[in-house]
Amino acid sequence: MIVDVPAVEQELARIQRELTNSEVRxxxxxxVVFSPDAEKTMANEALNYLLGKRAARVIHIVNGAAHENPTEESRLDVSARCFIDTERKSVCFQEIVITNGSDGAGGAPGSWVPLLVRDIPTLILWQDTLCDNQDLLAHAQEQAEKLLVDTEQSVALGDPEDAILEVVHRIVVTDRIPVSDFAFKRLRTLQRLVASAFDDPKRTPLLDEISSVDLAGTSSPAGRLFSLWLADRLGWTIDGAHFRDRRNRPVAFNHTxxxxGCSAEVHIDLMTSERIHIAMQTAGCADVDYPEGEESHPVVSVPGNGELLLEEVDAIGSDALYRNALRVLDRY
Incomplete structure (x- = not known):
């Protein structure tokens, strides 16, 4: 596949002129979106939220075509979507779809790097498996200020859970690549609820008295990330499938x-035989049961992929909480 960059730019300009007569932002x-999904369903779920809010050059690289049709060669298609904002200016996505065929040319950096707009940030949105695409991933990382992954989705596509943690650990901790993981970001509401349960100065000392944690209502990859986050915040080390606290006492972690009766819940058992129970309700609130009584809290719903993507494109930087959680894997 030969990429004629001037021809692509001319076609994008022509399409935009047909779509709008107003000034284009x-x-x-x-x-740059890597996905096995030829219909771009996963990407569009997030991109539709951004349409009209941010103008961008979007390059979709579809990896699944060679598996479905071994004789299909790589190809390139061009389109655009525009939305008129409140200032009567057009906010457009310039979209280039590169189908990576049996020749492998579509995924090669030489096919898509020349199409990047210079002097603006480049983000990689990886919506494919990570473990069996590491060469492609490594080339993509070299071109980007930030890598956006979703380990929950990658496991659903076939990545082994333990292996994917090793991959992201290498990228984030060893290679020091700025990464945000949507699976980790979706835990934010639950993390804040757990942290706030110990905000009262009378309860803060109980953080050193935790004997077990039971989490329910998340996927297995999300559950593992939650446990690593909690271990990082409390200074725990890994002990097989569970942990040890700062005093080297065992702390059990169980997940279903x-x-x-709720969307997600956390049971925290204390060495005093008391229990704290946190339950997120589908109605947009949370109930927290303490030994001395119950409290209800309004909560923000779990953010969708579009909201998360908007946050990431507006703040190019690494996720320190995620990096520190992955560092727990080095603590035995």
Whole structure:
């Protein structure tokens, strides 16, 4: 596949002229999406939320075509989507879809790097498996200011859970690449609820008295990330499938994917035989049961992929909480 960059730019300009007569806002960033999904369903779920909010050059690289049709060669298609903002200016996605065929040319950096708009940030949105695409991933990382992954989705696509943690640990901790993991970001509401349960100065000392934690209502990858976050915040070390606290006492961590009667819940058992129970309700609130009584809290719903993507394109930087959680894997 030969990429004629001037021809692509001319076609994008022509399409935009047909779509709008108003002034077109300048692209703020490049977003390169790697996905096995020829329909771009996963990407569009997030991109539709951004449409009209941020202008961007979006390059979709579809990796699954060679598996479905071994004789199909790589190809390139061009399109655009525009939305008129409140200032009567057009906010556009310039979209280039590169189908990576059996020749492998579509995924090669030489096919898509020349199409990046220079002097603006480049983000990689990786919506494919990570473990069996590491060469492609490594080439992509070299071109980007930030890598956006979703380990929950990658496991659903076939990545082994333990192996994917090793991959992201290497990228984030060893290679020091700025990474945000949407699976970790979606835990934010639950993390804040757990942290706030110990905000009262009378309860803060109980953080050193935790004997076990039971989490229900998240996927297995999300449950593992939650446990690593909690271990980092409390100074725990890994002990097989569980942990040890700062005083080297065992702390059990148990996880189930289904929560009964709520969307997610956390049971925290204390060495005093007391229990703290946190339950997120589908109605947008949370109930926290303490030994001395119950409290209800309004909570923000779990952010969707579009909201998360908007946050990431507006703040190019590493996720320190995620990096520190992954560093727990080095503590035995």
């Amino acid at each position: 300048t692209s703020l960033f490049n977003l 994917q289904v929560a009964v």
